[in-house]
Amino acid sequence: MSKAIYRCIELLRLLTNLQLPQANRMVRERTMYLLQWARPERIMATSNFPIKELRSTGPASRRRIWNLAAPHFGLILQEMFGHIQTLMKWMSLDQLCLHNKNPCTKFSQRCNPSISSHLSQLISHRREPQMAENLIRFGIVGCAEIARKVARAINSAPNSAVSAIASRSLDKALNFAAVNGLPETVKVYGSYHQILDDPCVDAVYMPLPTSLHRRWAILAAEKKKHILLEKPTALDVEELDQILDACESNGVQFMDGSMWLHHPRTAKVKEIISDPKLFGHVNYIHSTSTTSGTKQFLEENIRVKSDLDALGALGDLAWYCIGALLWAKDYELPIQVRALPDVTKNKAGVILSCTATLHWGKSSNETSATIHCSFLSHTSMDITISGTHGSVNVYDFIIPYQETSASFDITSGAKFAELHIGWNTKPEEIEVVNELPQEALMIAEFSRLVQAIRTRGSCPDSKWPQISRKTQVVMDAVKKSIDTDCRPVYL
Template identity: 35%
Template sequence: MSIRFAILGTANIARKVGPGIQNSDHAELSGIASRSRPAAKEFAQALNIPLVFDSYEQAISSPEIDAVYIPLPPALHAEWTIRAAEAGKHVLCEKPLARNSDEVARMIAACQKNNVVLLDGVMWYHTERAARIRNLISNGHLGSLRQISSAFTFHWDSMPMENIRMHRGMGGGSLLDLGWYCVGAILSLFNEMPERVFATAQWHNHVDTRMNAILWFSQGRMASFECGFDTVRRRWIEVAGTERTLYCPDFTRPWSTETAAFTTLDGEGRQAVHSFRYVPQETCMVDAFCQLIRSHNIRHSWLELSRKTQQVCDVLDHSARTEQVVSVGESECGM
């Protein structure tokens, strides 16, 4: 039996994830909820969704809904995740999972108390390409890992103050919007928490509009990343080992809608291209979420990665605001 979804809100990202739910063999998009009925009706008509809810409360209390997708601003993630969990609904929540680690802890506790699955909305983790990258690294194809570097940026001509990304209280800033992907990738591939970090940022309205960061790990390994709203669109990652380098030019979302790929390169310049048939990563994420629900896996490794990604983001934010190197504390990522 398919998992019946409702979407809370009509944000732009919901127009991508909605079809991803509909294209999954394990899910059906049963409802859309909005505080604006005209917006909900328009969304429902566009995607042929049968149920229109006049409020988020109606959606989470409906017996015709099993799970909710939350594309709301980060400031609302904790409230509606907790309320959905208390109503017995599984939760697929957009990234960042919350604004800080305290909120994430409350969200996880509520979902586990009510025996429902919580998954953050990082799609690329659940693709065939990402699985192949993890397998190559864990099998030692690159040798011993030494360095991971990444960038995720896009360019605004001017900073739009009406955008939630420009308001700290709403969970804005380039770190939580873009750097979340870089931090999560670094933690999952090193399979370890950093020992200490340093970040520097440019600020506008108390929000980081650009951040550059260094993360130190055990055994002399390091990572660095850049995120920001003032540079041409980039979304690459490079993983360097003692024997080979892996480079992916578009790790968060393939540039092409036909193939997804990455390359490996040895020390003599010999290159191998690893290509995969493109599958919409929204559907890959929904399939993974449904599998967690069917297996009753409420303490899955992706949730631990989310928790630790938020923890590292908190420390990076503190480092950027104090302009100091900051110790992280924990030593294992749990992936």
């Protein structure tokens, strides 16, 4: 079985050396990701084998551990075949064989019969027509930089594909498609109206400036397009309510683009902080989201323009911090929100940096929290959650340090050693491996919900619009406190 996995890896390496047409550059990128995914350490992690021992031993010991993992390889092999199928979905296989004269012939001859047969089917037949019926077809409305990341995610998720791209400038849309290696089958529009009128678009991703969200999201809902809306969702909760009302009345799914919520690490942290014996009651949370903007950014970026993204750092960065605090508190709204007087604004009145405190409950069930967001500080995206029995620290909760895994530190039952010369324990690092990047997991979940609506008549999942609305409510409260000389706002 281990040989079969090596054969799969060999196929992936072969694909990286193919002479691919320009439109299929994403294939090479995806293949390189799969090769990284297929490291022995990754396979051992899936097989629940000791990673530290694997990393600290020599080649002979590695081979021994590898052989011990053989009973688990069946599942791993299935996963790799799934990844290869996803890769093939991206490819114009007719062009592949034309450019390379069926390069997998030699490889197939060296595989055992079952593997050779399976891979031969993948290579010899175009799967796109058969798979198209089950894919959610996305239209991307706007060519912002973040759209590049999400376009990649749409095409790497197993149940979605980019169907169309639109910009107010046709040249900009064409350039986006070319730079990101989108297939020639992707439609390119020079108008947002055109993409919303396209009957072949099931859902839209909107990375537009916040000031444009209300207009275009409502129009999209009226056209029966399911909506993945970039954060912040609106300039205030009144605007967001209009969007959500349009989605509800037209039976379409709504979700905002908070990718970190879909990472498996998030669920693991939640499991720990919800354990009353291990962690206790959550009584303090602190979160930061900061980045050091260049002079050009601070002068020209849409996030500092009052007519485009008037919320500035509050909308762009504090959205994550507020969302994380609410997530840690099971989306219970705080009773009080108050901005601190360290607010920095530009000449147009757009917030560049701010800090706020939030407070929940009374007496033994109370929780306090602080957030800090800034375009003027070194990059950070931390959350610290303290409980009565333990604490958790995540240093990269918004964007993990790497795509294929993420970690966090937990400390439980910590006390000072005698004479207070040390601690009785050290933080434990917990690593969580993920098959796909968090943005692709977000797309997969959104597409699953859309598919259920489309094929089974399911109702849109109300969980996601409720999360967005509560985040918007708290963000509005911080803004109101800032606008009223940092007076407390009660919810």
